[in-house]
Amino acid sequence: MQIGIPDDAGPLVATTPSTVSRLTALGYDVVVTAGAGDAAGLRDDAYREAGALVTSDPDVAWESDVVVCTAVPDDVAERLRPGATLIAQLAPAARPERTAALAGRGVTALALDAVPRISRAQSLDVLSALSNVAGYRAVVEAAAEYSGMFGGQVTAAGSTRPATVFVIGAGVAGLAALGAATSLGARVRAFDVRPEVAEQIESMGAEFVSEPAAQQQVSADGYAAPLTEEQLAAALALYTREAAAADVVITTALVRGTAPTTLTAEAVAAMRPGSVIVDLAAPGGGNCELTVPGERVVTPNGVVVLGYTDLPARMPRHTSELYGTAVANLLTLLTPGKDGELTLDLDDIVQRGMTVARDGDVLWPPPPVQVSAAPSAAPASSGTDGTDAAAAAVVAQEEGRRRPAWLGKALAVAGAVLAGLAVAASPADTAGHFVVLALAVVVGFYVISNVTHALHTPLMSQTNAVSGIILVGALLQIGSSSLLVTVLATIAATVASINIFGGFLVTRRMLRMFRRADEDDDGGGRRAGARGAGGGAGAAASGTAAGGGAR
Template identity: 45%
Template sequence: MKIALLKEQAAGENRVAGTPETVKKFIALGATVAVEAGAGAGATIADAQYADAGATLGSRAETLAGAAIVLGVQGPDPASLAGAAPGAWIVASLNPFGERARVDGYAAAGYEALAMEFMPRITRAQSMDILSSQSNLAGYKAVLDAAAEYGRAFPMMMTAAGTVSAARVFVMGVGVAGLQAIATARRLGAQVSATDVRSATKEQIQSLGAKPIFVENVKGIEGEGAGGYAGEMSPEYQAAQAELVSAHIAKQDIVITTALIPGRPAPRLISDAQIASMRPGSVIIDLAVESGGNVEGAVAGEVVTVHGVKIVGHRNVAGRLAADASALFGRNLFNFLSAFWDKEAGKPVLDEEIGDAIRLTQGGKVVNARLLG
């Protein structure tokens, strides 16, 4: 069983889907591992480190030749996979809704595409969850980016020359990224508040020492939506939340938005009028900018200034911490494949619960129910 670890082709993608640590572990299972030369350069992993771990290094064609499993961070172009074994597994973050043509390309080429972002959020799959591992880093990095753009100190400082007030940070969306953002901002000494449409997150916010900002007595979303995400809000809740947030956001120095709805554009959380109400020099970090954005006026890949407020729209925020992001991503992939490794067959054999959830293509067809509905 040959596993191919490819160099990422997407612009600005510095992560890699495996590290020398995971290469050793795959070899211990009985697999052979081939790594495309330069695959780890963006994550400061030298080719020699992969070679020392037991991998063979070569060109893309040499790496793919006869590979039964191809590992990537972002889904590779089907046309770039020539030489992989018939029916090879493509294991990566495949963006099935945003890159449907690419998914169709995998099917046409006869590959079995496995979308790691479709991993069900169940207890036994937690160690395989790339969304959680990468969102955790994104939430942390969002606060550092905010601090860099803010131009003032985060903690309260009492000096002989006077007192510096603590920065006020408001986190909108309390999933994995939001919780890490709260924790990081608190560690830096900010005064932190947060909101979410899921009432169950109120205790999580309080447990991290932040102030929950919630709409009361209006039906929103009591539980979590599919896969741990929030669903769409009722019109009544949207109106009530907008009113509450407008009053609160005008007093904030930094706002971090993290809200996503799988398969749909990111919900709009902050309007131009709300931005205008903020103090000049304030900062907004939109972690959902690549999915349409939570913030009106946010531009993917750019930092723009609107009404004197900086709106930060960095792409691939987790990838801005490429070494740690790669280490976690690689472990997610190893945890996934090793959990289903059949020693007698010498390869992984998926069960229905997880296999059906993440498998996009098989036998020349698109087979995932979420793409056929």
Template identity: 45%
Template structure:
């Protein structure tokens, strides 16, 4: 069976869905791998490296001749329509925000696997791209904040006086949030964090940060994810967070709900109450943002309430892509591991009796199998 990997066409995307190492893994399964020339260049992988690993280099993939198509960013409806019926796709799909593509995949009879939907269970950890990419995004968010903050992160005691450490607040203590905490601590900042999941308090403490308890009702969904708060609870959460936000030099927001727009955690008034020169990094910018006024891919200067200066609001975009080499190394392994689970004797044949395979499947044989996405499409059609 022929597995194809192309150059990512979306602006700013530098990752690739296969590396020379993952190509060797796929070939070892009895699969034939086709790599579009230049696919791995931005991630540090030359065409020659792929050829040495056993891949066939092509100038451009013929999508209708592929059995499997591996990708990073969600496909366009036009690309989905070019795939042959029965083809398998593996990649990030952002189903909640890419409904036209989901419809196109179903109409084309494609069996599409969305890495966002991989169940968060122990035996699926090696296929969990959300976790592997969040690790990188959390690390990167702190570096971006440090470059913009007009002061040091660590404590410095000098002959000219003592410089206190920066105060960093992280909202959301999943993989990205915990990595942000760890990175900020390594840079010497004083770090605190909050999450609506009660189990996260111990995790935050284990990273050396202070957990901020807001005495709200727990909001944890299955698989360890956070669930969305009701309007009243969300408003109470923002009110309780406001003084902690105002006291921070750096605010990093990482809260996400799979398959849904990002929850609003911070209002523009809360940002304006921060000290001049403060920095806000919104890691959820591409899914709507945790911070009011976030613009994905842009820095917005928010005037402070006292009129003394501005706060820099950063809608961080393509965070993992900015570290394309390591991001691709992890992502390509996630893709290869999921394909290995579905491959026997050189044939990719998804077994929907397997909870990982069934959970990750977005469309199959003309049907949208992911219930929330199917409901969203139905609701959109009825509107």
């Protein structure tokens, strides 16, 4: 089958030379329209070297079996041949007429902006990748507009204070903005209506602004529920107060394409002259009442409001690379035989969720997918629904397997008694070793349990070093004349070896998530997708109401 990459008449391109190599390795023929990657610094010769056919005729790409693009023209259905497959951001909820036109043409349409929010689909999540770029670029735009430096400076002539940046929302875009602003030396504060993201914010070096009256727990579908009137009033008061003290405000609240108001005109009027607002929700209308989508506005009191809607496109090289990688990951999923034949499996929830049209039928919206990490409520058996009855039986079975509440306490007491008897029956020097061991366990527990999640990877490296010391000590004791010592040393060496090698394997796998496909160790060009653009925070959050982060 032939994959066509048209010239989208913009700075972005749907694939790069490195991802073309992955597509050809799957058995596809790739056709790239001449000049499609020029704005991203990707020349035609690079595509040719990667195995693509570069053509000056734009119709060749549109007439391919599979067409991948970043910008969808209004007449896309007429450009495609019947039976073709289109992969792009299709906005099926906002543009139902386009989906109907594609279905009427007999086109199979896969929407990259409809990827289910589950872990297995992270490597296909174009929206998260673009939100990451937008959050980073928002800080770049703010730094260019701000009349001072983000980081405080100390000179012989005096010192300057760092800029104060306030970020509304800690989704993918918000966390990316936090990381960029912190790296520039700014004093960064952030708020989100979901209190569980406080740790993610703090792991990025920012300060979480706590306001219990404006916060809520995550809802069952992974998004924050709409705010009550009391919560909304408390949130708006918080935004007004923080914006008045900030030099830069970045808003990221975008709820399923709709932007709730987080900064009122009165809040902007209270800000200092020269302050900057970057509204990342401008594509949905804007979080600020004074935002004009696509425009730069200066208010009467001298506040600059940036409502740019093309922030990812302002960094075309890396945005195209991320977009192309997601496309290559998707086609890898759709080509299990690596024979150049696209095979769509609608029984797969990922593929079904993205498929909005097929065989003349509109398949949007897809069946709901339960993605919340929150525990589900036990279903009530109505006696008439077989599914409910089966679920209730499973719940009952699981409850039957649970240990009684007293059993854990009884085992702990029994273990303590046995340990005490063992110490009492041991020689005096052995009792001292038991005391050291007990203190080490207690201290180690409290130290490790208080380490933030962002530091678990370096902590694992420390435990590998400790396990190495244990392994060396165990090897020295294996040759002991005492059978008991030899047995214990063998067990210690085995356990320490498992910990060491397992730690290295986990670290290797994590590092591979952040490597380019052409740097992958196995040479197969596969790359595990990493969400979350918020650095180590692993932001899996999407847009939430009135202060939730944009996806």
